[in-house]
Amino acid sequence: MRKSFDQVTKHVEATAKKVEQSGSALIIMHNGETVLEKYWGRHSNSENARKVQANTRFHVASVRKSYIGFAVAYAVYKGYISSINDLVIRYLPEWNQPIMEGTTIRHLLTHTHGLREREGNIARDFLPGTSWAYRGVGIGMLAEIVKRTTGQTVSEILATQVFIPLHYYESGWIGKKDETLVEVIRKENDSAWTESLSTEGDQMNMYVSARELARWGELHRTKGFINGNQHISKEIFQMTTSLQSPDLVNGDLPQNGFLWFVKDKEVAKSEIGALVPRGSYQILGYTGVTVLVIPDYQLVTVRAFNSFGSPEGFDYLSDVRDFGDAVVTAYKTNDVHA
Template identity: 60%
Template sequence: MFINKDLNDKFNPVTSHVHNTYSKVDGSGAAIVIIENDRVVTENYWGSHSKSLNARTTQEDTQFHVASVRKSYIGFAVAYAVHHGYIASIDDLVTKYLPELDTSLLNGTTLRNLLTHTHGLMEIDGEISREFALGQSWAYRGINIHLLTKIVKKTTGKTVSQILSEQVFQPLSFTESGWYAESNDKLAEVIREPGEPNWHPYKSTDGDQMNMYVSARELAYWGYIHLKEGFINEKQIVDKEVLKLATTLQSPKLIDVDLPQNGFLWFVKDLPAQKSEIGELVPKGSYQILGYTGVAVLVIPKHHVVAVRMFNSFGSPAGFDYLPDIRSFGDTVMRCL
């Protein structure tokens, strides 16, 4: 896949915003790519793959660890399973597909709850417990991702990575997006804060672990595929309905209306919500996903814009609050329009 470039200074304030964030987090490399009206209008790279002497310079084919941004790819796989009938409905009980789980503990938990972080479950040392009553609140935990990837494999007979490869990566010639068991010279190192545990070297490449790396340009293309509803180069290459499912509001009605809102794991902008990670100025119908390494992709259909930022930092250093920063990122994009 290739998108023509028409680089200009329209989004210079966003470039400055990303560079400013880069100076605050503990990373060695960063990037920004913005697509507007079917053209790459901003593209910049800074730093290197690590803090080592003679480390590879950050460039177009540099692949960053995307952390929780991988959930948008998992959301696609679930939407694929729903659209093709492998999963009858996201309002089905989780235990319909995973009957070995404790029915009393899950207590009516549905796939919708897993997809929108309203399940109330948590897992510590392999033991599942309930954090809050089903559908009564919102919490960002890992157990829902573990369960969703199991359901995808059980119902479709394919792994998340196989579905993405067949449905997206191969048809669009993506070569800089995937799950890796071993390092290579195109993968930027994850820079960790002192005292943070080392990043786990996961061996599975099924798409069920946190070892996904993507280049800035292919993450922007990923957002662009959703923006265009799979209609690329005058052809319907990716199924429109799968993409629409993934980015449409799916959250159940919650007691606290200020909690974040989700599609198939994407954060979506619908009604005003004080705890949303999407900027106040970003219009309704937009969607975004963010990773713990600071990586983010924001899609604004109303203005035909995709904005991607990439860092290779891990977590938030002292004094840095990611939530105001990512909201400000989106609001800065909007001020440029």
């Protein structure tokens, strides 16, 4: 039996009409097999732009954080980082100042650090471990901790542990653009947009094809077990995709593993659809790129757009929750013969 995922296709097509984009993709894997692979549109709004195709690489924005989470887990597994409960200042002593008091690596990984960047300076919105807020300020700290403890950059760890041995040729931080990269459709003065030539893995310049994003999700679903071999220690994936958030006073806030959003219990403000079962996990990007892994159903689903941000009136969180629910509904109700 093969599942029909027409409902998911229609959802991605509907979202594409609501956001500012010129190209999109959808990949669904079930039990390690690609059961749906679709591409729409072109790399830009230019009349002669390249068509979106299998080797098209999308700017993944915050989806890159799942790779940074892997690098941190690798450093913990190898003993370079003693514990994610260690204070940040143990590894970054230059941050030994009152504003960082009590802030641990766990807080950085789970968006519970309470820090934010304000007019070029770091400010604090709440005490570490007391609430949740999605901020990018801790990501650079995590990348630097990885670099100092392991002697390798995030991208070097990904290259040696994943990309090279598993033949990922369409994933990485880009210093020089080529024809396979989409143009990111965005507002001219969007303050969230940054460009960098750094290939260390600490900046927002990662591009990945939809098919390799699906392989990345599948690698997590199998906990590093691919083609009959345990290529990467399963403990790394157990860390990254299990609940790591501290207990919060407000029990309705989102839950995280190593930067992945995880579904451990029902919470009102979850980034993951209500129908998606417990034990699932998801990573999201400001470009609309989404990787959803549902171990209970052996499913990995990737959607990708070359948009950036949300147009006025578009409810991004509602849309991504509905996307996950569409995947589950299609899986559970639409059986067809292969």
